[in-house]
Amino acid sequence: MSEQPQVRGALSEALSGTVAALRLVLAVAVLAYLGSGFYVVRQHERAVELRLGRPVGQGERRVNGPGLHLAWPAPIGEVRRVDVGTPRTVATEAFWYALTDTERATGKEGTPPATLRPGRDGYLITVDRNLLHARWEASYEVTDPVRYLFAAGDIAATVESALAGAVSQAAAERGVDAALREQQSFRERVETLLAARLGGLELGLRPRGVRLLELAPPRQVRAAFDQAAQAAEQRRQAVDEAQRQATRRRQEAAGEAARIVAQARAEAATYVQRLRAEAERFEQLLPEYRADPELFRRRLRGDARRAAAERADLIVLPPSGELELRTYRQPRRQTPVEPGP
Amino acid sequence: MSDQPAPSERSPAATALAVAVLLAFATGMVAFCVRPGEAVVVTTFGSPARAVTEPGLTLKLPWPVQAVHRFDRRLQSFTAPIRQAITSDKKTVQVELYALWRVDDPLTFLERDGSTARGEEWLERELATQLGASVGGVTLDQLLAAPADEEPFGGIEDSLTRALRPVLAGYGVVVEQIGVRRLALPEAVTAAVLERMTAERRKAAEELLAAGTTEAGRISAVAEAAYEQTVGEAEAEALRIEGEAEKEAAASYRVFAQSPELAEFLQEVDALADLVDDQTTIVIEAGQYPGLRQLTGGAP
Numbered sequence: 074m075s076e077q078p079q080v081r082g083a084l085s086e087a088l089s090g091t092v093a094a095l096r097l098v099l100a101v102a103v104l105a106y107l108g109s110g111f112y113v114v115r116q117h118e119r120a121v122e123l124r125l126g127r128p129v130g131q132g133e134r135r136v137n138g139p140g141l142h143l144a145w146p147a148p149i150g151e152v153r154r155v156d157v158g159t160p161r162t163v164a165t166e167a168f169w170y171a172l173t174d175t176e177r178a179t180g181k182e183g184t185p186p187a188t189l190r191p192g193r194d195g196y197l198i199t200v201d202r203n204l205l206h207a208r209w210e211a212s213y214e215v216t217d218p219v220r221y222l223f224a225a226g227d228i229a230a231t232v233e234s235a236l237a238g239a240v241s242q243a244a245a246e247r248g249v250d251a252a253l254r255e256q257q258s259f260r261e262r263v264e265t266l267l268a269a270r271l272g273g274l275e276l277g278l279r280p281r282g283v284r285l286l287e288l289a290p291p292r293q294v295r296a297a298f299d300q301a302a303q304a305a306e307q308r309r310q311a312v313d314e315a316q317r318q319a320t321r322r323r324q325e326a327a328g329e330a331a332r333i334v335a336q337a338r339a340e341a342a343t344y345v346q347r348l349r350a351e352a353e354r355f356e357q358l359l360p361e362y363r364a365d366p367e368l369f370r371r372r373l374r375g376d377a378r379r380a381a382a383e384r385a386d387l388i389v390l391p392p393s394g395e396l397e398l399r400t401y402r403q404p405r406r407q408t409p410v411e412p413g414p
Numbered sequence: 415m416s417d418q419p420a421p422s423e424r425s426p427a428a429t430a431l432a433v434a435v436l437l438a439f440a441t442g443m444v445a446f447c448v449r450p451g452e453a454v455v456v457t458t459f460g461s462p463a464r465a466v467t468e469p470g471l472t473l474k475l476p477w478p479v480q481a482v483h484r485f486d487r488r489l490q491s492f493t494a495p496i497r498q499a500i501t502s503d504k505k506t507v508q509v510e511l512y513a514l515w516r517v518d519d520p521l522t523f524l525e526r527d528g529s530t531a532r533g534e535e536w537l538e539r540e541l542a543t544q545l546g547a548s549v550g551g552v553t554l555d556q557l558l559a560a561p562a563d564e565e566p567f568g569g570i571e572d573s574l575t576r577a578l579r580p581v582l583a584g585y586g587v588v589v590e591q592i593g594v595r596r597l598a599l600p601e602a603v604t605a606a607v608l609e610r611m612t613a614e615r616r617k618a619a620e621e622l623l624a625a626g627t628t629e630a631g632r633i634s635a636v637a638e639a640a641y642e643q644t645v646g647e648a649e650a651e652a653l654r655i656e657g658e659a660e661k662e663a664a665a666s667y668r669v670f671a672q673s674p675e676l677a678e679f680l681q682e683v684d685a686l687a688d689l690v691d692d693q694t695t696i697v698i699e700a701g702q703y704p705g706l707r708q709l710t711g712g713a714p
Contacts, residue, residue: 125470126469127450189599190601226530270591276489294612330648345663385694
């Protein structure tokens, strides 16, 4: 009987220890629950706090910026975060052709089928009823976190659909050559149409722009397009070459004209000066000539012959005999020929 | 037994916790939260009583008297399967549409046993029904061409939206936008289109090459004409300069007129000087000049 109080005391002691431990666990749990209301918003994030389902605050104060914030713990409070620093992108494959499993696995495209299968092979139809494959990407940024969080079920799918519609519409406004050549204009038009399609939906976002990732004629006609592109390049080269030659010909004309005029001026000046000199000499010689014309003639003729004999090579032939002369197209200095026997 | 703690001796914290749990449970029975983008319909014994669309806490009678049904009121995006339609000029075309829609009337939506999946079923069915009528009102040219100043795709986006709005309003759904995602041609037609595109490109290649040759020839011809003109003008200028020189020379010629014989004689002498230079070889017979006989050994 004396053992009963001892057992009871031990049980009581163990129970007290368990209760104390439970109290401690409970206190920690309560503190953790109350502390769960603290939350941190990072630099590129914004947060919207809901209290019993209703956004807390009015106007711009409904959005919490970076820093430490305190909200009611769940289920009274709820914090929804949205990344506003990183632009989001959505790409559409609606206008690209389907690859086979083998093509996808090997990364090499085989011979394309003769047709394009509706629903599988996507493409654009241009106003001149040509077909083009294209890959597009749109980017947007969050401007109103509250609307962005609660306006649409799947924002990316909504933007992708609007992008596909804008691309189809822009393609239908232009011909295939304009689409391929004026891609900047094509891209700007898609941007405008995408903004119009998203404009009235109040999704809390702003389109930042679109990118044309790829634009190509169907594989079935690519060789013919390449041939035409090559012909266009050859045409450009032929025209460039002709223009270069034309420029050179104009420069030659200018040079030739300048040469002709300069030569004419020089010859005219020489002619006039020579005549003036001859006239002066004439006037100087005229009195002497009038004094004795015959003597004057003989003297000047003799002077001229001597001067000629000094300049030229002289070949004197014997009174009899033969002389063989060979002439060359290019004048050469002749050596005196030995007289024949 | 006397060692056990009496109820009055329990910890105040434990009591407060128990009260809080009970209160939360009781609140859960008689209140519910509505979040933004959400609609809740309260039914009383299964009958729709009211719809709540404003975010916040709302009271209701406890289950099983009243129950809540939640719906997503956010904008939904739906892409309909590509469908074939015939234009007013009897051409076949494939059209893929997208629809942006949302629950507008939660009570009606509930009465129609609505859900997101059911909403898409309704949309698909109604789009299929209306597509034929809309496309049938435009020609293929109107559908495929979308001039910037006109309604795109012959206006079928607007006509479909107008046609579907009243129909889908009966389901508690509002259509915000219906658009053409893409247009396509029947598969058999694409083969012909691809053949035509190939032929057009080859023809264009030939035309480009011919145009290059023609244009290059034209440029060369223009340049050659410009050359001839420039040189011709220079030659005319040269003639004019020559004429001016002749005018200036006239005064000198008047000097020569004093004795034409002397002038002629001087010209002959000058001509001899001009004719003979250091490249000239004169061949003469010794007999013509007595002074040269010594060179030939005194032979006559």
